Structures are given as C-alpha cells and as structure tokens.
Amino acid sequence: MPTPDTPTTPKLTRRRALTALGLAGAGVAGVTGLAACTGDKSPIWNGGGDGGEKPQETPPKASVTISGPAADAKNVPAGTEIVFAATEAQTTEVSLKDANGAEVKGAMHPDGAGWLPEKALAYGATYTATVTATGDDGKPATATATFTTMAKPPASKQVGVSSFLADNAVIGVGMVLIFKTGRTIPKAQRAAFQRRLLVSTEPFQEGVWTWYSGTELHWRPKVFWKAGTKVFVHVRAGGLPLGGDYYGRRDSTLVCSVGPDIQLRVNDKTHQMTVLKDGKAVKTIPVSLGRPTMPSSSGTMIVIEKKRKTVFDTMDDPNPANRYRTNIDYAQRLTWGGEFIHAAPWSVQHQGKRNVSHGCVNVSMANAAYLFNNTLVGTPLTTVGTPRKLDYGNGWTDWDKPWEEYVKGSAIPYEPPAEPTPDPSAEPSTAPSADPSASPSTPAA
Template sequence: MVRSGRSRLRIAAAFALTVAVALTSACGGSADAKWHSPGDSTASPGASGGPSGSALTISPGPNAKNVSPAASIKAEIAAGTLTEVKLTNSAGKVVKGRYDADKRTWTATEKLGYNKAYTMKVTATGDDGKQYDQTNKFTTVKPNNLTLPYLRANYAVLLNGGTFGVGQPITVWFDEPIKDKKAAQKALSVTTDPPVYGAWHWFDNREVHWRPKEYWPAGTKVTVKANVYGKNLGGGLYGQEDVSATFKIGESHIAIADAKTKRMKVYVDGKQVKKINGRDVSAGIPVSLGKDQVETGANGELIDFRTYSGVHVVMQKHQEYRMTSASFGITDKKSPNYYDTLIKKAVRISNSGEFFHMADWNIPQHGKVNTSHGCINIGPAYINWMFDTFRPGDIIDVKNTGKNLDPRDGLGDWQISWKKWIAGSALPVDPELSEGTETPATPQPTNTATP
C-alpha cells in the first residue's frame, strides 16, 4: 500500500446533510495557543519529571500549558518498574492507559479534552531500589473555535462503506473556514490498494478534493482519514474530532455522449457495450441532448439550453424526480420551454440540473435532433439498463456542444488539468508521484476504461 500524505498531507470523510447547496433542475482557545509535542523543551521545561539525570520521565512536564489533547501522554522509567500511574482530570475522572509488557512505560489510551486541567501521579521503583513518587500537573489548549470535517462523495452521498465509480473524487468539507490550509492538509490522508497516483486540490477555504491522476483502477480499496483532533488549523481553530471512511471502486462504467452524432456509446471495463436488451447499440444509444437555443428568463438572464461539454460524474439516482423550468428562470406558462413535471429514472450528473433520464415523449427525435433543455434524453428501451448499471462516481463524458462544464458544477474535477490540479494543493506535489508519498509509487497503468 501507499499511504498518501504521511509526511505532507492527510485527508477525511463523513457527510453533512445540513450543508446548504443550491441545486436546480435544468431539464426537468487563544489565538497564540501552541501545541507542544511530548519532550519538547518549550512545552515542558521540567520534562524529566525529577532531578537531572533521573530514571523517570513524564510527558508532558510539570505545569506544561497549551498541551494538545491529542499529544502522547506517557510515563517511562529507563531502569525499573512503574508501580502505579494515575492520570485524572479536574473532576477526578481517570484517563485510561496501558503499561507495556515489562511495566517500564505507561501510555494514555484516551485522547484528552480541550481546555482541561490534568494531574498525573506516578510511583515507580528503580532497578537500584530507588523509589520515585512524582506528580505533574498540566493544562490542554483552549481553542478559539472548533471545526468538523465531513467526508463525502458529493453534497448528498456519504463515502463510507460504499462502492463508487472510477471517476469518484474524495470531498472533504469543513464546517468552518480554514485559515491554515497546510496544517489541515497535513492532517488528511488517503491510503489505496493498489497504489494510485493522486493529489489534493482546494476549491475554497472549506472544501478540498482528492482525486487520482487518472481514473481509479477498478477494484481499488480506499481509506480516507482526517486526523484533525488536537491540530491547530489556523487562528486557534482546532479539529473537533477525527473522522475516517473506507470505500471501494467498482467496475468501470463510462458513457460518451456526442451532441453531433446524437449517440451515446457505453463502455464497461474498457469494452464497448454493443447490445442492450437485444438491440444493437454499436453506434451508440440514440439520445437527444440540449437544444442549441437561448431564452431570456424572468429576471433578464440569458438561458442557454445546450448540455455542458466535459466529464460529468454521476451524483444521485432517482426513480422519480420533479423537474421544473422555474428552477432556472422560466416561469411564464406561455413559454414553449415552460414545464413542471415528474421525470422517471433520473440520474443527476451536475448541480446545475443536468440529468440523463427517461424521455419517452420524443423518441422520434432520439439520435436525430437535440431537443432537451440540457439533459440527456434516453428512450425506454435503454433507460432501465443505464439506470441499473450506472452508480455515483461513474463517468458521463459529453462532447461537441460548444458549452463547457464549470469544474465547480457538481463534480467537475476532471475538467481541471493535472498541472492545474496539483497547483491547487497547499503543499508541494511532485506531478509524477502520488501526493505526499515518501518514495516513488509503482506507475499506474494507462486508464484502459477511456476509449
């Protein structure tokens, strides 16, 4: 395995249903608080816990302040045995810990709380018979504010435990603005099996994505971690808690819809699907994309009905979904482009309201004329197979419409070149290596899923 980010970055997952995202349907402690690691002389001037040269060491040292609650808390005797170690907070609650096999080292196994006072009492006997009885008091850092990272596939789908397509980026969304992106990125990690090239890219001061250099290899197992607890993420903003997620990548599903041919070719694990329900689709599934027309909306905005060209990533699937032209500005019922209807088998591919979906009302136009309001219309002979086959993370690549997908529209991550992608990292990235790896990874084979 390659652990991406051990030395330079790390990442995270969970998902907030409370995140406010505007979606439409196109067709249808103190600021100067510092974290001192155990043994850091600036954190614990008397870190030895006893006279100079004594055999007993306690971390943090006596009267240490601004200790990170995630720091390693331990007592150790170089030559002897620890008789008893007791760590308590100001309320008398005992913090759990464990001894090593020979009782020379005791380490706390619970993370401490923010802005708390602790007392650590240690008794020990040296191999020379000397008795030790040491008490250290220390306090943990008081954050100015806390932030929780959420790990998700998109605005409405969790990463953890799922199976996703080869185009799925990892999204980490913080519920507070991040001032120190470097510190935040160092707390994030991605571990993959097999090794996969990838990097972080910040879209703003709350959201950072990780994606591979190429599409994921089918079958990849992924673990994402955001170990932010106890970390200062800038301006006294600390991580609320650590989060993690695991998921896997399924077989490759890639569809390429061409506005010129009005056909959509589908590839499974790199091989073109030639028949669906006994029908020949070697030339592609007949479809109808967004029409090359514009209309002025209710607020004077110019509405362009063409489908966006570019690599779209499947986000959600709906057996039935209400679509209305009012969502993008057409409210006049006299307009030929006004509608408000329930659409079956609707699969969202962008935040701006693009779907591929069942459209049995204009089958004669499929494969011949682009007539939709931006979606990809598919007939009943093919839509069930497409709906059942494609999952979040799969690729819908649209070509030749003359209008390009914005990278921030849904999951337009693949619209950004690799060079520009790694430029969005808060930490240096070797463009030829997996993000943050300490040694070169095995080169990822050329993605055979893209025909």
C-alpha cells in the same frame, strides 16, 4: 498510515553514509640521520602496529532532541505530534505515555516530519514523550519531554469535518473523495489541516487533495480508479488548531470501495452515447442533447445523485417558454445547473438524430433503466462536440481539469509519491466552485 496494529514504539531506521575521520592524532615516528632522507624505513603510525595498519575509527555517537512539544509545555493542542531530530542514529524509537504510564499508540506521519498519536490526545492531560536514538556504537541516546494538553475548547470553537460518502459506499471509477468543514479554513492553516487527511488505497493509486473552496476538499486519483480498489481515509483533525482559536472537533474515518469500471461517452455530432466496461464498448445508445438555445455542456462530469422517480419543476423560471413541471424516471444528476441523464419518452423520435432537450441527456425509457442499473454515484460521463464548455465547479468537475493544473489546488506543494511496499498487516494503502450543500438550481429536461 497508522492502523490499530501499529506498534506502540515503532523502530525507525535510516541509511547514513559514514564520514571519514581525519587523522589528527597520526604522525611519523621520530627518526634521525640519513634514515629520514633515504626512506629505508616505513613510517610508523602512533599507537603501534606496522606501516600497513590504520587506527580504528571510533563509531559516532547518536544524539536526539525533542523540539515539540517543549518540556513542561502547557496548553498544548490535543492534536499535537512529537517532533524530534536525531543525528548519527541507525534506529529511533518513540514512546508516549499518559500520566498513569499507559502507552499511547502512534506512528510517524507519512511525510516523516513528526510522530503522530493514533488518535487525538485527551484534553487537560499530562503526557511524557521519550525518543531513543541508537548509533553504530550501540549506545542509546535519549530525550524526554513532559507536557500538558489544553482544556477542551467550547463547542462553538470546534470545527466539524464531514464526508459526502457514507462508510462502505461503493463508488464509480470517477468518484472523488469529498470532505467539508464547518467553517472556512484560513489559508495559513490549510496545509496543516490537509496534512492530517491521510488517504491509503489498495492497490496503490497516486492522488492529491485540492481545495475546491475554503470549506471543501477533494481527493482525486491521477487517473480513474481501478475497479475493486479499497479506500481508507483517516481524518486526524481532533484537537488540531484551525485558526482563530478554533480546533478540529474529532478524528474520523471513511472506508469505501470502487465498483465496476463503467464509463460513458457522448458525442454530439453522432448523437450517440457509448457505454464502456473495462475499457471496451459494450453498448451504444441514441441520445438527444440540449437544443441550440440551451446546449449541453462539453466536458467530463460524474454522476452526483440518482433518483428512480422525481419531478422536474421550472415554474419559477423568468422565461415563460422554459416553464414546465414533468414527472421524470431514472434521473442521474450531472451538474448543479440542472443537467441530468434521464428517460425522455417524449423525445424518442429525436434521439440519435437531433437535439431537443433543455440541456439534459435524453434517452429512451429502456435505455434509461439500463444506465440506471449499471452506473454508480461517481460514474464518469464525457461529452464532446457541443458549443458550451463545462464550467469548473458546476458539479464535481475535478476530471475536467488537467492533472498538472489540478495539483495546484493543493495547499502542500505536490511531489509524486513512491509506490509503497505492501504491508499485509496495515490498512489498505493510501477557480470558484459551487457549494454542493446549497439547493441546486432547477433541472433541465
């Protein structure tokens, strides 16, 4: 991922297998008489030398062309990148300068398909791209392209991209990275947009973007985050075409970190919750789940939000039997449908024995306080044994889908990445759904 320390003109290298040259200029020196038949003379290569020498191979010359932006192009999107092709090149250098000759920082996109400026280019400005390729002969080949970016689009044609998480947030090991766009991204533009959301982590963790809806993307690691992981996201959407004459409003970043490895597991058969830290059980808590007519969901959820005090109000429920207004302590939301972990002093006598709630995970006041003080937004909870399966999209249910299915939500065919070599100078290395921006439905107690 590009970082503020990225060199202005990075040198790109690649391995190339040399192609053996045909000996089109070689032949046997003219001989006559018996010598031609008896073989008492070895053939002599044209150009001198004895029969044991071969001609010197001429080092291949490098060549390079810039395919985008084209030379003299006008109205180029400010989110453009430099696309080029180099042949027989051992090293390649890219330079981009503005009209005043000032260098523009940038680096190759991680997929190698183009050189990406460190930030969106200025609107209505002229730039010159120069790509220099050097082959085995040491002689450089150069291509240049001067182009002009488009005028700034009106605000009504700019699409914002926002993160659910704030900078420097500390998240649970099950938290997904969530980004929303100000309008639906057409399917034809989703791969290009997704490609500009660059994620790096330290230590490295494999992960992928998936489209939760046309306006929402989630990035999930293949397995739960490692405690202490540093996460850096660079959204390179500024000036990027997003379909229908719409363009990304600006570039943005997100920096966050992963807290302690806390996981919660609930078994409906035993009416117990097990709290695990670093994979080891550290506490067992009696629970009461949803009554038979309002069962809790079985599946893997994550804590969406936490409220020390709140009010559960279902007075608008069409069924009078389900109407109530109750003060709640230590509430932790799990689904948009209203399932929470929360203190329920009125059901302590049932906790660990039977299910009496409206779908929530009822615990005692003391246990609710313990959980509230040890969990984070993104702490995973897995419930098993209830008669109701968790609906995908009812909350952040990314972990309730197998990895092999989850990757299918990516607009770019997924290929497992190779673990990168650490660079100490770089940033840390990298179904219908509900709409979290909508008002969540009433909670269950």
